[in-house]
Amino acid sequence: MDDDAVFRALADANRRRLLDRLHARNGQTLGQLCDGLAMTRQAVTKHLHVLEEASLVATRRQGREKLHFINAVPINAIAERWIGKFQQPVLGALSDLKRRLEGDSQ
Amino acid sequence: MDDDAVFRALADANRRRLLDRLHARNGQTLGQLCDGLAMTRQAVTKHLHVLEEASLVATRRQGREKLHFINAVPINAIAERWIGKFQQPVLGALSDLKRRLEGDSQ
């Protein structure tokens, strides 16, 4: 997985907001995601492309609409692999515990 | 705390590498941090300034040297407040557990 693409995608507040929206309600169309934002549809399209390239968003075409779905896997991966490094020992222990709870299935 | 500054600071691979270095050995001088990097000292200085503005790095002047110290607090804060949102239930439960282990001292 491309850490860098994910970090760069998360660097923009508008893109984080789009992820928030998808988190609140998954599977929205481009039009729905544009609604209420102070940006043109094309700007939103570009942001969604960036999120897609970072695998943070997946899409499905349905007729003339395009549905967008959030994918939390890369975020979790980064929390695990990168952020985890800088955490206190107590958090490290929890990470181990989590791995055990999840059955070490990776 | 300024989420945005932290996310933007983390968006650059060179800056993440600088954090890695400080994590490996804390309290390095600018010169030490430059060592072995394919960048001029001034470029590194700029990156360190970005990290400093995001409170990811703190500095202390010592004679003609400037020592740099990593500060993991903003990273943990983001892991808690933002990334946590997107995590699976099992991870949410762990976050609660962690809070209890830490004595809920916030």
Place this chain on the structure above:
DNA sequence: TTGACATGCAACCAAATGGTTGCATATTAT
């Protein structure tokens, strides 16, 4: 089938970013 709706594509633009070079300043060692 014709119009309305949802999205795609491309050119263009301003501002931010990441980098450089050159020179200034402050501190330490000889």
Place this chain on the structure above:
DNA sequence: ATAATATGCAACCATTTGGTTGCATGTCAA
């Protein structure tokens, strides 16, 4: 005192980024 070392500051540059506008295409409904 002087030279070497460590950092600071500013101007400059190329590229990337985040945004726009205009037009094209595909799909649904009347």
